[in-house]
Amino acid sequence: MTHSARTLSWSAGLTALLVAVVVASAALGPVRVDPSTVALAILNAIVVPSSVTAGSLTIPIVGVGVPVPSLEYTSVFAFDVPNTHQIIVADIRLPRIALAATVGFALAAAGTVMQGFFRNPLADPSIIGVSTGAAAGAVAAIAFPMLVPFGSLHLAAFAGALLTAFLVYSIATEGGRTPVATLLLAGVAMQAFLGALISYMLVHSGDSLRQAVVWMMGHLSNSTWSDVGFALPVAVLGVLVLGSYTRDLNVLLLGEEDAHHLGTEVERTKFLLLAVASIITAAGVAVAGVIGFVGLVVPHIMRLIVGPDHRILLPTSALAGASFLVITDTIARAGPAEVPVGIITAFVGAPFFLFLLVRREVTSV
Amino acid sequence: MTPFNRTPDETNAAQPTEIEPAAITVENCSLSFGELSVLEDVSVTIEPGEFVGFVGPNGAGKTTLLRAISGALEPDSGTVSIDGVDIHSVSSKRSSQLVSVVPQDTTLSFSFPVRDVVEMGRHPHRSRFSSPTQADHEAVEQALERTRTTDLADRPIDAISGGQRQRVVLARAIAQGTPAMLLDEPTASLDINHQLETLELVRELVDDGRTVCAAIHDLDLAARYCDRLVMLADGGVYRSGPPADVLTGESLADVFDATATVTPNPITGTETVTALPGHRTDGDETDEETQLRDARIHVLGTGTTAACVLAQLESTQAETALSLGPVTSGDTAAETARTLEIDCLEVPPFESLSESTLVAFENHVADADVTVVTASALEAGGTGTERLLEVLAAVADTLVLVERESAADSGGATTAGRATVVDGDRRRVLEATTETVLETIAAALERQLVSDESATEAASSDRKPGMGLAAESSSD
Incomplete structure (x- = not known):
């Protein structure tokens, strides 16, 4: 079987798994909805742009106005679904599930790239401080709303994440070269510094302490279609760009000098991979908080299954990451009291990772 | 036969027999790592189709010179050109279409199948979005055949022996289809049978029309297979010429600080170096x-x-x-x-x-x-x-x-x-x-x-x- 055929069949299988997981997840909750009804309700929620109008954009389903030149949407399907079930599935559960899938997709893809890029099995999407930067931005916005312009939590987290990534990259770069070891150390140091800053802000956060702590644990409650509208395009575009660099990622595994000898523009490629991986991580973290282990464990598992070739590893990891986070978030909201999803991912992911480690299945990239 | 979406580069590279060997010119190259000067005003000209061995003691600058030629290290001054192209002023894609490198350390810690590793040699000839062409496939299969690694093609690279891995990396360089090829200590970690096998293969590649430079530790092997030797000492060229002219008791005493005798090997007829006990402190008369x-x-x-x-x-x-x-x-x-x-x-x-x-x-x-x-x-x-x-x-x-x-x-x-x-x-x-x-x-x-x-x-x-x-x- 050729590479592309293998990649396609794996991707198709994992997409089918994701659809099944989404339907199952949307069926679960305080109000039980029949899976077939869920499927119809999801189809009812699919809209296509019908016409372009100037003025405010009405985001499908939720009806939030955004001041941009906009498209009119019309529903494709009109199946007969009880109105309450349609609302529960499409307006309450689906935004959260879609966001979980988006964030899992982005984090697993970014984790795959970082592990390949750093040739280090411990690398995860936030290895250069993206998540800590996002947390610093978010905690600042929560604890000191007056200090953060625009007052937007998402924007503050997104900006904090990208600013940190840019700083770490700049610090590690000298004379046009960015040694990955320096990058790693600069990332660790930056995370320690920002960790201290976050602790300081938490100490002085007063009543908003709880909100800040919950944000940092990673959460998907109160997700809206506007969150999805922000994160999904960034994640999809980013993964597409990363997807066009999978052969370069393979070649980089041989070492930077070999990669140069095989025609990869090493420094430029490194910058691009780092930038795009950081952007999609930042987009995910900004809307969902710090969700650990997805970006670490999922690429490792997929590497065991499909091998180290990034041409197949990247798409399959991204799709598996989406399913993984939907499943763990379903667990997070299934109990009597909701648990932040970051706790579940670590709770499920860490033991599984340790199991693989003991079996010596996980060695290096 | 010719797929219509091939670029001219791909067309050339797909036919190993059509490769025209390129001249390699190193002019007045100096290179230092911080305070440590590694190459000093090195000038070497390698004619198209020559197999040149870089010999010299550890630290003489053999590997550094190879890296300067490959474009991996930019010299502080001086130029390196391959086939008339200044290797340090072109993209790595262009330079990797001109020169391929077989590194010294071929250890790979991930389990790509051998065929995929060889296919990476086609990377410089492919555009970002194209799938491999017929030419790419042919180049990969030919390289596997050439290095007798076809049987290993589906095995993971981390599950084969060091000698086999060396051949696979050589296959990758062959698939790259470049007019010049650089090898850094191609025989350093090999058993004697694999050493000969590797050098025989390199010799064949040279005879087919490639220019090859290799840093070779083993002076006997260098003398046996190379057309010309460049003996490096202290970051400079000590002597260059046919093996018989370069490997003499005098040059070995000067460069390797060794008492050694050079005799024709009774079997191969090429120069054989026998080091003798008692080392020398300098090149002067004792x-x-x-x-x-x-x-x-x-x-x-x-x-x-x-x-x-x-x-x-x-x-x-x-x-x-x-x-x-x-x-x-x-x-x-x-x-x-x-x-x-x-x-x-x-x-x-x-x-x-x-x-x-x-x-x-x-x-x-x-x-x-x-x-x-x-x-x-x-x-x-x-x-x-x-x-x-x-x-x-x-x-x-x-x-x-x-x-x-x-x-x-x-x-x-x-x-x-x-x-x-x-x-x-x-x-x-x-x-x-x-x-x-x-x-x-x-x-x-x-x-x-x-x-x-x-x-x-x-x-x-x-x-x-x-x-x-x-x-x-x-x-x-």
Whole structure:
């Protein structure tokens, strides 16, 4: 079987798994909805742009106005679904599930790239401080709303994440070269510094302490279609760009000098991979908080299954990451009291990772 | 046949037979790592289709020069061009279409199938979004075939042996289809059979029309396979030319700080380097060499001990006049004498010494300033040995008796034989081992010089055969 055929069949299988997981997840909750009804309700929620109008954009389903030149949407399907079930599935559960899938997709893809890029099995999407930067931005916005312009939590987290990534990259770069070891150390140091800053802000956060702590644990409650509208395009575009660099990622595994000898523009490629991986991580973290282990464990598992070739590893990891986070978030909201999803991912992911480690299945990239 | 979406680069690279070898020109390259200067004003020109070996001691700059040529390291000054293209001013995609590299360390810690690793060689010829063309597939399959790795194609790269991995990385470079190829120590970690296999393959690639530069540690292999050697020392080119011109006792002494002899290999006919014990402190003449200058030395001995003495004497820069014998044809010492072009008295096997040989021996010993006798010569019993010893005792100016380092097992004959020569006249017999033979000969010459000047009487009285000789020899 050729590479592309293998990649396609794996991707198709994992997409089918994701659809099944989404339907199952949307069926679960305080109000039980029949899976077939869920499927119809999801189809009812699919809209296509019908016409372009100037003025405010009405985001499908939720009806939030955004001041941009906009498209009119019309529903494709009109199946007969009880109105309450349609609302529960499409307006309450689906935004959260879609966001979980988006964030899992982005984090697993970014984790795959970082592990390949750093040739280090411990690398995860936030290895250069993206998540800590996002947390610093978010905690600042929560604890000191007056200090953060625009007052937007998402924007503050997104900006904090990208600013940190840019700083770490700049610090590690000298004379046009960015040694990955320096990058790693600069990332660790930056995370320690920002960790201290976050602790300081938490100490002085007063009543908003709880909100800040919950944000940092990673959460998907109160997700809206506007969150999805922000994160999904960034994640999809980013993964597409990363997807066009999978052969370069393979070649980089041989070492930077070999990669140069095989025609990869090493420094430029490194910058691009780092930038795009950081952007999609930042987009995910900004809307969902710090969700650990997805970006670490999922690429490792997929590497065991499909091998180290990034041409197949990247798409399959991204799709598996989406399913993984939907499943763990379903667990997070299934109990009597909701648990932040970051706790579940670590709770499920860490033991599984340790199991693989003991079996010596996980060695290096 | 030609897929329509091929770029011209791909078309060329897909047909290994059509590759035109490229010239590699290094001009006045200097390169330093911080304070440490590694290359100093190096200029090397490699003609299209040449196989050039970079030799030199560790730290001479072999690998650095290769990395400067490949474009991995940018020199502080100077230029490198391949096929007229300045390698440091073009994209890595362009440079990797011109030159491929087989790195020294081929260890890969991930489990790509072998075929995928070889396919990475096609990376510079493919655009970001294209799937592999027929040309890519052909190049990969041909490279696998060429390196006899087709059977391994589906095995993971981390599950094959070091020698196989080396071939796979070579296959990758072949698939890259470049007119120039660089190899960094291609044989360093290989078994002897794989070393030859690898170099034979490289030689074939060169003969097919590629320019190849390789840093090679093993001087014998370098001499055997390369058209030309570039000997590097202290970041500069010490000497460059055909192996026979570059590998000489003198250059090895200067560059490797080693006492070594270069002889044609009896089987391959190419230069073979034999390093000898005792290293040199610099390229200048040593004290021993000053003493040995223009001395006439005759060696009586057989086997490796005598061969070692001859080789050490030959490797000095002292222009000594050496002779050997009598020795049985086919003996190691006789073979060494022949390759080193030393005057040798050969005796056919199983024949006793003829009178003419004995006369020739007597003349050699009489002419010689110093006669070196190895313990092995004394071990051989029989009337032949007795007569030689008589001659020695009669005419030798100065004797140096050489034993192997471990003389513990020397039998009674040796002891008796040694007594013969040693008792002849203690004043002019010195003992040495193969380690110390050069300095002992030098010391003997020095003493002789002193005695010649001060005591001419003593010299004349030396020409009498010792009375104990016949008695002790016959007791054998």
